[in-house]
Amino acid sequence: MKNNLVRNMTWQEYHSKVEDYILILPVGSTEQHGPHLPLGVDAIISERYSQAIAEKVRAVIAPTITYGYKSQPASGGGPLFPGTVDLNGTTLTSLIYDVLKEFVDDGWKNILIMSGHYENDAFLAEAADLLLRNQKEAFPKILLSNWWDNISIELxxxxxxxxxxxxxxxxxxxxxxxxxxxxxxxxxxxxxxxTDDGIENPPTYQRFPPSKTLIPSSGCLYTGKSSTAEKGRLIVEDVTNNIILFLKKEFALHEV
Incomplete structure (x- = not known):
């Protein structure tokens, strides 16, 4: 798998992939995930999904973006926990825009942004739109997706x-x-x-500044009990297959 990582390639190796491979840009965050998970969950998950996709189709994986948009209290715990490092929306948009422009200038025609952080998506979409909104040709093409929108309802x-x-x-x-x-x-x-910690009655609004009493001290929003590696396997295999389906629709893919 290390041969699929851009960070491990020479510039010649990298350049040789542009025509026949897709480029996957994993984007996550650095934020609290309760007492049982590390700060890098969103970045780890987005990168591992990228690797799972690259095991089935010709793809290379760009260096992971490990910072994301502001964690909100009722979807990530908010800024009240040490270790949560947030970017402003304009900062994230500019960062992703600049990175995508460099890849497009390098000749990439097929790019997938793999998001692992719930709050990122609007700013990732803004960056891609600003870059390609005036383009007349079909390619280069940028797709933006995440894991949660690709879980089959049957699962x-x-x-x-x-x-x-x-x-x-x-x-x-x-x-x-x-x-x-x-x-x-x-x-x-x-x-x-x-833990079984969670929010009893999630608010239907956002409050600024955020409430210091809304989130349990653990940082968890809902129970993590009944989690298993087998459930993780089922999710990963299902999501990976569903993502590859739309990649085949949008890109001319070469399977491994």
Missing amino acids: MPKIFDEVEFKGWAMEHAAITETSMMMYFTPELVHEDLI
């Missing part, structure tokens, strides 16, 4: 077999992320610290 009862699904915002550091981390990097999961 959901197997993942939420013991507790109710309460929406993706509440899944921060909960069953899906914990299960995927158990599958991807079990050595980084402190299973003995998984």
